[in-house]
Amino acid sequence: MLARTVFVGFRTANSFQWTKRLLNVTSQAFQSFSKDDAKGEKVHFPGATQSYFTDKMQFIQSIDPISTYRVMDKEGKILDPAQEPRVSEDFAIKIYKDMITLNIMDLILYEAQRQGRISFYMTNYGEEAYIGSAAALDNDDVIFGQYREAGVLLYRGFGLDEFMNQCYSNEQDNGKGRQMPVHYGSKELNFQTISSPLATQIPQAAGAAYALKMSGKKNCVMCYFGEGAASEGDFHAALNIAATMKCPVIFFCRNNGFAISTPALEQYKGDGIASRGIGYGVDTIRVDGNDVWAVFNATRTARQLATDENRPVLIEAMTYRIGHHSTSDDSSAYRSKTEVENWKRLDNPIIRLRKWLENKNWWNEEKENDFRSETRKEILKSFSRAEKLRKPSLTELFNDVYDQPTSNLIEQKKELKRLIEKYPENYKLIKFKNEGNDL
Amino acid sequence: MNFGRSLLSHRNSFFSSKLLKPVIYCNIRNKNKASNFFLIKWNEYFHASTYNRQEATGTPPPPEGFMPGVANSKLIKHTHEEAIKDPELAKAGVSLGETKKMNLFQSINDAMSIALATDETAIIFGEDVAFGGVFRCTLGLAEMFGRDRVFNTPLTEQGIVGFGIGIASVGHTAIAEIQFADYIFPAFDQLVNEAAKYRYRSGGQFNVGGLTVRAPCSAVGHGGHYHSQSPEAFFAHCPGLKIVIPRSPIQAKGLLLASIRDANPVIFFEPKILYRAAVERVPIVDYELPIGKAEILKPGKDVTVVGYGSQIYILENAIQMAEKKIPGLSCELIDLRTILPWDEDLVVESVNKTGRLVVAHEAPKTSGFGAEIAATVMEKCFLRLESPIQRVCGWDTPFPLVFEPFYTPDMIRCYDAIINSVEY
Numbered sequence: 001m002l003a004r005t006v007f008v009g010f011r012t013a014n015s016f017q018w019t020k021r022l023l024n025v026t027s028q029a030f031q032s033f034s035k036d037d038a039k040g041e042k043v044h045f046p047g048a049t050q051s052y053f054t055d056k057m058q059f060i061q062s063i064d065p066i067s068t069y070r071v072m073d074k075e076g077k078i079l080d081p082a083q084e085p086r087v088s089e090d091f092a093i094k095i096y097k098d099m100i101t102l103n104i105m106d107l108i109l110y111e112a113q114r115q116g117r118i119s120f121y122m123t124n125y126g127e128e129a130y131i132g133s134a135a136a137l138d139n140d141d142v143i144f145g146q147y148r149e150a151g152v153l154l155y156r157g158f159g160l161d162e163f164m165n166q167c168y169s170n171e172q173d174n175g176k177g178r179q180m181p182v183h184y185g186s187k188e189l190n191f192q193t194i195s196s197p198l199a200t201q202i203p204q205a206a207g208a209a210y211a212l213k214m215s216g217k218k219n220c221v222m223c224y225f226g227e228g229a230a231s232e233g234d235f236h237a238a239l240n241i242a243a244t245m246k247c248p249v250i251f252f253c254r255n256n257g258f259a260i261s262t263p264a265l266e267q268y269k270g271d272g273i274a275s276r277g278i279g280y281g282v283d284t285i286r287v288d289g290n291d292v293w294a295v296f297n298a299t300r301t302a303r304q305l306a307t308d309e310n311r312p313v314l315i316e317a318m319t320y321r322i323g324h325h326s327t328s329d330d331s332s333a334y335r336s337k338t339e340v341e342n343w344k345r346l347d348n349p350i351i352r353l354r355k356w357l358e359n360k361n362w363w364n365e366e367k368e369n370d371f372r373s374e375t376r377k378e379i380l381k382s383f384s385r386a387e388k389l390r391k392p393s394l395t396e397l398f399n400d401v402y403d404q405p406t407s408n409l410i411e412q413k414k415e416l417k418r419l420i421e422k423y424p425e426n427y428k429l430i431k432f433k434n435e436g437n438d439l
Numbered sequence: 440m441n442f443g444r445s446l447l448s449h450r451n452s453f454f455s456s457k458l459l460k461p462v463i464y465c466n467i468r469n470k471n472k473a474s475n476f477f478l479i480k481w482n483e484y485f486h487a488s489t490y491n492r493q494e495a496t497g498t499p500p501p502p503e504g505f506m507p508g509v510a511n512s513k514l515i516k517h518t519h520e521e522a523i524k525d526p527e528l529a530k531a532g533v534s535l536g537e538t539k540k541m542n543l544f545q546s547i548n549d550a551m552s553i554a555l556a557t558d559e560t561a562i563i564f565g566e567d568v569a570f571g572g573v574f575r576c577t578l579g580l581a582e583m584f585g586r587d588r589v590f591n592t593p594l595t596e597q598g599i600v601g602f603g604i605g606i607a608s609v610g611h612t613a614i615a616e617i618q619f620a621d622y623i624f625p626a627f628d629q630l631v632n633e634a635a636k637y638r639y640r641s642g643g644q645f646n647v648g649g650l651t652v653r654a655p656c657s658a659v660g661h662g663g664h665y666h667s668q669s670p671e672a673f674f675a676h677c678p679g680l681k682i683v684i685p686r687s688p689i690q691a692k693g694l695l696l697a698s699i700r701d702a703n704p705v706i707f708f709e710p711k712i713l714y715r716a717a718v719e720r721v722p723i724v725d726y727e728l729p730i731g732k733a734e735i736l737k738p739g740k741d742v743t744v745v746g747y748g749s750q751i752y753i754l755e756n757a758i759q760m761a762e763k764k765i766p767g768l769s770c771e772l773i774d775l776r777t778i779l780p781w782d783e784d785l786v787v788e789s790v791n792k793t794g795r796l797v798v799a800h801e802a803p804k805t806s807g808f809g810a811e812i813a814a815t816v817m818e819k820c821f822l823r824l825e826s827p828i829q830r831v832c833g834w835d836t837p838f839p840l841v842f843e844p845f846y847t848p849d850m851i852r853c854y855d856a857i858i859n860s861v862e863y
Contacts, residue, residue, distance in 0.1 A: 113499050114499050115499070116499050116500070119499075119500055119661035119840075120500075120661065169840055169841040177839070177840060177841035177842070178663065178664065178837070178839045178840055178841065178842070179663045179664055179840055180661070180662070180663040180664075180665075180666070180840055183663070195664070195665065196621070196663075196664065196665035196666070197621070197622060197624075197665060198594065198622075228593075228594040229594060231593035231594040231595045231598070232594060232595050232596075232597075232625060233595060233597050233598070233625060234625070259566070259567075259594050260566070260567045260573065261567045261569075261570045261573075261591075262566065262567055262569075262591045262593075262594070266569075266591050266593075267593050267594065268593065327499060328501075328502040328573070329573070333570055333571070334570045391841050392841065394842065394845060396842070397834070397836060397839055397842040397845060397846065398834070398836060401835065401836050401837070406835075408804075408805060408835050409834070409835055409836070412804070412834045412835060416834070416845060419851065419852060419855065422855070423851045423855070426849070426851040427844065427845065428844065
């Protein structure tokens with residue numbers, strides 16, 4: 001039995017430093033024929049140039065779990081002062097305010113969906129610290145999101161009205177009402193429009209990063225996805241192609257523990273998503289995703305690796321999805337409410353940053369209450385504005401399929417116009433801009 | 440009929456009512472002071488624990504949407520007598536059996552339960568399948584048959600279908616679920632290059648007939664690009680695959696059992712809008728309905744109307760409207776049921792009788808399956824055709840969220856096409 005001969009000896013081996021970089025191995029394959037050293041004879045096969053021959057049969061069954069980088073503990077206390085980011089009060093407060101704003105916006109839009117006022121919504125509850133990653137980027141860095149990264153847009157300056165207009169699919173929605181709520185996108189903010197299929201954005205991010213590199217820009221691409229999406233083939237293709245093509249891209253995995261109902265432990269058996277980065281030759285770090293400064297520091301350094309050295313980087317941010325997957329989901333069917341409540345209470349990224357700010361005397365109860373109440377008002381005002389706006393013109397149904405309308409689309413648009421004129425009572429035109437008259 | 444109510448009262452419902460808190464809602468269209476009033480009401484709402492229930496502008500749309508026309512459809516078998524009168528069921532030997540009220544997801548669940556009970560090699564898997572699936576189709580199956588036979592997979596459609604092909608390649612039965620038909624494309628390679636060609640490329644030595652891939656398809660009212668598509672035509676271009684789309688619970692159970700037991704790989708698309716909307720008295724016994732056979736749901740002599748899945752109910756209403764508009768008009772409604780291999784003989788025979796054809800489907804018109812039907816009918820009924828074949832389809836655009844009512848081939852468009860066909 002092979003299993004009996006398995007050697008499980010790598011748990012303490014210091015040689016397995018995950019963060020240690022590999023040497024530059026270019027064209028060493030032939031040199032290794034003659035260069036045997038103290039470790040014995042080097043492998044000369046082209047597919048593994050850094051290996052040595054051994055007479056011990058060892059199956060690697062496990063390795064040391066990758067540590068989780070953290071700057072502050074749950075109480076907002078800095079663990080190692082050297083790791084505390086040197087940021088200004090304004091900078092820190094901006095991040096905090098965006099986390100709060102995101103939280104309130106989620107609350108309002110979630111309830112709005114429950115009332116049937118918007119058709120769908122997804123909250124960011126529990127994962128707000130990913131905003132720290134947005135804070136470490138340059139505005140010209142291109143972002144490919146999955147769908148639970150509204151806070152990144154918020155940080156970049158996406159207006160409340162823009163969020164609301166998209167969720168209401170109204171005439172001012174950047175996406176012209178064509179996609180479900182939360183499928184935001186902003187050319188101006190370098191945030192590629194969200195699509196629902198999972199993981200498709202990951203190889204795209206590698207491609208965009210390669211193009212940035214070719215253009216000589218000192219920018220990178222930031223790509224967000226979840227631990228569930230990392231099971232898709234696209235994830236694996238993306239890391240491999242990014243590594244082989246030396247793409248300046250940061251792969252940011254929000255490991256929130258659930259892919260709808262499927263817990264992370266059923267999603268994979270390895271050491272999270274981070275362990276895969278090593279396998280693909282991608283610089284990798286795992287961070288406490290509820291620690292906004294750990295997220296910030298890791299992303300800032302990752303950005304340097306990407307832009308200065310064209311190294312793709314994988315960041316696995318460990319967190320917990322407090323909310324349901326979406327408004328179509330009731331997570332009490334597969335996890336206990338107590339579990340969720342405990343996470344919310346005991347490891348809350350917003351509270352953690354608030355404590356850190358309060359320790360610095362940059363924030364207090366009064367500021368908190370004032371900001372929350374003002375933000376709520378602003379969001380509700382924006383919500384109300386968006387609700388009153390009409391839906392986009394019907395012509396937008398046929399636009400943008402191609403850069404120019406094709407003959408079949410022109411004909412079909414005419415056909416719809418004919419139908420609307422013939423059967424006006426069949427179509428609720430009043431809520432659409434121009435009420436179909438511009439078809 | 441409020442499908443939302445029955446939806447929300449369903450025990451263990453995935454789309455639970457628990458979050459649907461009662462709310463006092465203000466009419467913000469009343470523009471005077473609307474904004475202020477709105478703010479006050481929001482604040483009250485967020486700080487209050489209970490309110491008297493009042494109707495808001497609407498209830499949150501369930502993921503499987505509403506389809507009001509189905510409940511009153513004459514095509515739905517509301518009673519035991521109607522159900523067992525079905526000649527195909529009689530032929531399948533179930534006329535003496537009991538029937539039970541089931542909606543579409545329950546009848547699919549029932550079919551899979553029978554498949555697992557009658558075939559010890561059968562297994563069910565896919566994303567979120569273990570807790571019942573996001574549309575509840577696998578509810579209770581993991582508990583009944585064990586987590587070895589009904590299980591969650593990692594989130595990878597190509598993996599799911601490839602895994603299923605592997606299971607089938609050694610003679611076992613794989614029932615794979617793709618959470619939405621819109622997400623079947625990562626598995627396109629596995630389906631088109633592998634499953635479809637497995638038998639042919641091995642000279643008939645191997646086959647993956649044990650594979651069935653289920654996926655919810657078609658419009659729901661609020662699904663936008665990626666929760667609405669009807670991708671049947673992509674697969675209809677692939678010899679070696681079979682494609683089935685049921686219209687009702689009775690049909691779904693019989694067709695799914697036949698698909699699972701068919702000696703070829705089958706893609707089984709379930710119109711998700713029917714999961715709760717369509718309710719019938721379904722025979723509780725094990726029965727199969729024929730794959731590759733269309734069904735005449737309403738005989739007629741003047742125009743043949745062909746559709747499948749949820750489109751059938753829209754066509755039923757369009758026909759009622761047309762027959763009312765033109766007294767004496769008689770339309771023949773055909774449910775294709777199987778898209779590949781499709782029942783050419785039945786459709787051709789019908790058009791040779793009526794001389795007119797209307798085909799409708801939600802998928803875009805260009806290269807939609809309607810094109811195949813039209814071309815075949817043109818070849819085989821040319822001298823009998825009295826008017827141009829009418830295709831009523833989605834426009835050649837991605838499926839658009841807010842424009843859905845203008846995009847889908849609704850009753851009026853189908854009615855208009857029938858009239859055009861008849862009055863040509």
